Each structure stands twice: as C-alpha cells, then as structure tokens.
Amino acid sequence: xxxxxxxxxxxLLIIVFMYNxxxxxxxxxxxxxxxxxxxxxxxxxxxxxxxxxxxxxxxHERITLEKITELRTQALKDNLDNSTKIALEKQLSxxxxxxxxxxxxxxxxxxxxxxxxxxxxxxxxxxxxxxxxRAYNQSVTDYNNAIEMFPTNFMASFMKYDRKEVFSVPxxxxxxxxxxxxxxx
Amino acid sequence: MKPNLASLLDYYYExxxxxxxxxxxxxxxxxxxxKKAAAILLAIAALLFLxxxxxxxxxxxxxxxxxxxxxxxxxxxxxxxxxxxYGSLFKDQVxxxxxxxxxxxxxxxxxxxxxxxxxxxxxxxLESYDRFSGNDLIRGTIEGVEVHFCDLHVxxxxxxxxxxxxxxxxxxGLFFVADFNKAFHSKVVVLPDIAERSLGVLGSWIQxxxxxxxxxxxxxxxxxxxxFVVYGSDPIDSRYILSHALMEKIVQFRKxxxxxxxxxxxxxxxxxxxxxxxxxxxxxxSRSLLEFDYIKDYFELLVMILGIVTEFKLNEKLWSKR
Numbered sequence: 001x002x003x004x005x006x007x008x009x010x011x012l013l014i015i016v017f018m019y020n021x022x023x024x025x026x027x028x029x030x031x032x033x034x035x036x037x038x039x040x041x042x043x044x045x046x047x048x049x050x051x052x053x054x055x056x057x058x059x060h061e062r063i064t065l066e067k068i069t070e071l072r073t074q075a076l077k078d079n080l081d082n083s084t085k086i087a088l089e090k091q092l093s094x095x096x097x098x099x100x101x102x103x104x105x106x107x108x109x110x111x112x113x114x115x116x117x118x119x120x121x122x123x124x125x126x127x128x129x130x131x132x133x134r135a136y137n138q139s140v141t142d143y144n145n146a147i148e149m150f151p152t153n154f155m156a157s158f159m160k161y162d163r164k165e166v167f168s169v170p171x172x173x174x175x176x177x178x179x180x181x182x183x184x185x
Numbered sequence: 186m187k188p189n190l191a192s193l194l195d196y197y198y199e200x201x202x203x204x205x206x207x208x209x210x211x212x213x214x215x216x217x218x219x220k221k222a223a224a225i226l227l228a229i230a231a232l233l234f235l236x237x238x239x240x241x242x243x244x245x246x247x248x249x250x251x252x253x254x255x256x257x258x259x260x261x262x263x264x265x266x267x268x269x270x271y272g273s274l275f276k277d278q279v280x281x282x283x284x285x286x287x288x289x290x291x292x293x294x295x296x297x298x299x300x301x302x303x304x305x306x307x308x309x310x311l312e313s314y315d316r317f318s319g320n321d322l323i324r325g326t327i328e329g330v331e332v333h334f335c336d337l338h339v340x341x342x343x344x345x346x347x348x349x350x351x352x353x354x355x356x357x358g359l360f361f362v363a364d365f366n367k368a369f370h371s372k373v374v375v376l377p378d379i380a381e382r383s384l385g386v387l388g389s390w391i392q393x394x395x396x397x398x399x400x401x402x403x404x405x406x407x408x409x410x411x412x413f414v415v416y417g418s419d420p421i422d423s424r425y426i427l428s429h430a431l432m433e434k435i436v437q438f439r440k441x442x443x444x445x446x447x448x449x450x451x452x453x454x455x456x457x458x459x460x461x462x463x464x465x466x467x468x469x470x471s472r473s474l475l476e477f478d479y480i481k482d483y484f485e486l487l488v489m490i491l492g493i494v495t496e497f498k499l500n501e502k503l504w505s506k507r
Contacts, residue, residue: 028420032420032421035420035421036421039421127367127425127428128421128425130424130428131421131422131423131424131425131428132421132424132425134404134405134424135420135421135423135424137405138403138404138405138420139420142403
C-alpha cells in the first residue's frame with residue numbers, strides 16, 4: 001500500500017511538472033509575441049509621419065506609399081491572428097526596404113533633417129524587430145520541442161497543443177544584396 | 186596616422202631610448218643590489234645554520250627550515266622594496282609613453298583602478314570577495330566612445346583543510362568598461378561556457394538552474410553558444426544587444442586572444458573582463474629594456490585593448506545614442 005502511494009505520488013508530481021512546463025513554454029511564446037507586437041505598434045505609429053514627410057518629394061513612389069498606408073490600416077485592425085500579423089509585418093518590412101532604396105534618387109529628401117530622424121528611428125526599430133523575431137523563434141522552438149519530445153508529447157496531445165510556426169526570413173532578405181543591380185536602377 | 190609597429194620602432198629609438206638607457210642602468214643596479222643581498226643573506230644563513238647545528242640547539246632539519254624560511258622572507262622584503270621603485274619608474278617611462286604614443290588624449294593613472302561599484306554593477310563575478318585591488322587605470326575617449334580600464338585583482342579568503350587561511354583569486358586581469366552603442370535598460374551577462382562544454386546537455390540543464398544569474402538565453406549562433414553561456418533579464422533586449430554581427434565579432438575576438446572572456450551589458454555600458462592570472466603592466470626585472478621585443482609585448486597588449494572599441498564597432502552608434 002505504501003509503495004503504491006509513493007509511486008502514485010511520484011507520477012502525480014511528474015504530471016504536474018510536465019503540465020507546468022508546457023504552460024510556461026506556451027506563455028513564454030505569447031509573452032514574446034506581445035513584446036514583438038509592441039515594437040511593431042511603435043513602427044505603425046511612425047508610418048503616417050514618414051508618409052507625410054516624404055510624399056511631397058517622392059512623386060514617383062506614390063504607389064509604394066499608398067501600399068504602406070494600406071498595410072498599416074490593415075495591421076491596426078483588431079482581432080487579427082498571429083500569422084496574419086506576421087504576414088503583414090513581412091510585407092511592410094519589404095515595402096519600407098524598397099522605399100529606403102528609392103530615397104537614394106531624391107537628394108533633397110536625403111538632406112531633410114526631419115526625414116533623417118525618421119529614418120534613424122525606423123532603422124533602430126528594425127533592429128528591435130529583428131531581435132524580437134529571433135527571441136520569438138527561440139521560444140517557439142522550445143515550445144515545439146516540448147510538445148514533440150517524449151514524455152511531454154503525451155501531455156501536449158492531451159492538452160491539445162499544436163506546433164507553432166517560426167518566423168521565416170522573407171526570400172528577398174535572405175539573398176545577398178546585388179550592389180551592381182542597385183546601381184543600374 | 187594609425188600607430189603601427191614600424192612607427193613604434195621610430196618612436197622607441199627617437200623618444201624612448203635615451204630615458205630607457207638611464208632606466209636600464211637603474212634596472213641593472215637593482216639586480217646587482219638584489220644579488221648582493223642574496224649573497225649576504227646566504228652567508229648569514231649558512232653561518233647561523235652551522236652555529237645552530239654545531240651547538241645542537243636544534244635538529245638539522247628544523248634549523249634548515251627556520252634559517253631557510255627566515256632568509257627567504259627577508260629576501261622577499263628586500264626584493265619588493267627594490268623592485269617597487271623600479272616598477273614605478275618603468276610605468277612612467279614605458280607604459281605611459283606607449284599609451285601617449287597610441288593616443289595622446291588618454292589619461293594614465295598608475296596607482297588608481299576602477300571603483301568597486303562598477304565591478305559590482307557589472308555582475309560578472311557574483312562571489313563575495315575580501316580584497317579588491319587594482320592599478321594602471323587608463324581612461325579617455327576612443328573614436329567618440331568613453332572607455333576606462335585597469336589591471337584588476339579581486340581575491341577572497343578561504344580556509345584550507347588544516348585550518349589555515351589562504352587568499353585565492355576570483356579574478357585577475359584586464360577589466361574594461363565602455364559606453365555601449367545601443368540604449369537599453371535590461372541586463373545581459375556572457376560567461377565562458379564550462380558546464381555545457383564538459384557535460385553536454387546535462388551541463389546546459391545545470392546552467393538553466395542557476396537562479397542567481399537570471400534566465401538562461403539560448404542564442405542562434407552555434408559557435409557563440411559553444412564558447413559562452415548567456416544570462417539575461419529580457420529575451421528581446423538580450424537579442425537586441427547581442428545581434429548576429431556582435432556575436433560574430435565576440436567569437437572572433439575570443440579566438441584571437443585565446444583567454445577566458447567575460448562580458449556584460451548593463452545600463453547601456455559594456456563591461457569586459459579578460460583573465461590573465463598575472464599583472465598586466467608590471468616589468469619583468471630580468472629582461473633588458475633595450476630589447477625592442479620586450480617593449481613590443483606591452484605595445485601589442487595596449488593596442489589589443491584600445492582596439493576593442495573598433496573591434497566591436499562600439500563607435501557605430503545607433504540613433505537613440507547619438
């Protein structure tokens with residue numbers, strides 16, 4: 001009887017431990033996503049300013065600017081799920097990247113103090129977003145490991161936990177920058 | 186002009202050589218004094234030993250030990266007294282001159298060190314200590330980045346098995362503080378990875394249990410992870426500080442110097458500690474000052490330290506720090 005109680009106690013402890021591990025990993029993912037979201041929000045707040053200060057100079061980039069405004073409106077809608085947010089963030093990053101390359105064609109804009117300040121702030125936010133993405137990917141990897149590895153996988157399927165997706169780097173960011181091509185534009 | 190070995194050679198012969206010749210005489214004189222002292226002490230010790238054993242006052246072994254230890258203590262006292270004077274002159278004539286050759290704006294204070302508060306703030310070594318000493322404080326601005334560093338020695342008192350008290354090192358070597366190029370409010374500590382290297386997965390599990398240090402950060406740079414273990418207070422901030430580029434530079438730096446490297450990032454400052462297990466800027470009494478190679482060693486050490494700023498690109502500030 002005593003042995004049975006001890007064994008049952010140990011099993012219970014293991015179950016509690018596994019349950020708490022999974023919960024903490026899931027919360028870690030959510031927590032870091034919230035951190036990422038906060039940085040993205042900062043960037044969204046900056047965009048109207050950016051658009052306002054560049055549109056009078058960048059007459060040929062009207063479409064890019066409109067697209068940026070549109071993406072911002074979409075991203076600020078409530079009840080978006082994580083994957084949609086990530087997809088919008090990716091598109092916006094690549095749009096902003098294009099815009100910053102196009103700035104090279106507008107020397108007067110490049111000398112504008114206000115624009116330079118915005119560009120600096122955006123660059124810094126990009127750094128923070130990249131850090132948050134890496135942190136998010138690590139937490140998702142930890143979480144995915146936990147729900148796929150023995151013995152926590154049983155507990156995870158019982159709790160109906162699914163794999164989460166890591167951020168993938170957009171294909172155009174992964175390629176090395178073709179400097180020659182940039183000059184020919 | 187960036188100082189290099191060729192320009193140092195010119196500087197050595199033009200500006201340092203005349204005063205080094207004088208100092209070399211002082212060095213030879215010091216060695217001669219020490220030799221004389223050793224000879225006299227040896228003679229006294231031998232006579233005393235003979236006297237003690239001839240008159241059977243003590244057993245030969247006891248007499249030998251007492252005379253030997255006594256002689257050694259007196260010799261050490263004389264050695265310290267004599268070499269301290271030479272060491273101080275050496276720092277004025279060699280170390281200070283090399284520093285001014287490298288960067289005339291740097292300020293050298295041979296007797297001062299970083300303060301204890303900064304050592305504690307760095308959180309690199311959490312062990313409690315009983316003796317904090319350092320010297321050779323160098324401070325100034327390199328490429329727009331404020332830095333200061335010194336030769337630091339931190340020890341603690343431990344009791345050995347037979348009840349004796351002994352001093353053991355917590356850290357001895359270079360302690361370097363610089364303004365970091367990014368603004369942040371959290372804390373990241375990068376330590377040499379000993380547990381994971383020797384114990385593998387089990388080691389990594391033990392590292393995760395180190396509650397005193399904070400949360401263990403797993404980073405996405407394989408080589409960096411092999412060399413170091415990282416603790417931080419915020420996962421996003423830790424990666425903001427330790428960008429891929431910086432991790433790569435730290436790995437390259439660690440490979441180049443091949444010594445235990447400790448880093449921490451606290452309150453927008455970078456703290457770096459390099460374990461040397463010996464004083465950094467003390468002279469070696471037995472080596473001649475007129476050998477360029479000997480002076481070159483100190484030059485290379487200082488170039489390496491001052492190079493940390495550009496090596497880690499601390500001068501390329503992000504917007505918020507401009």
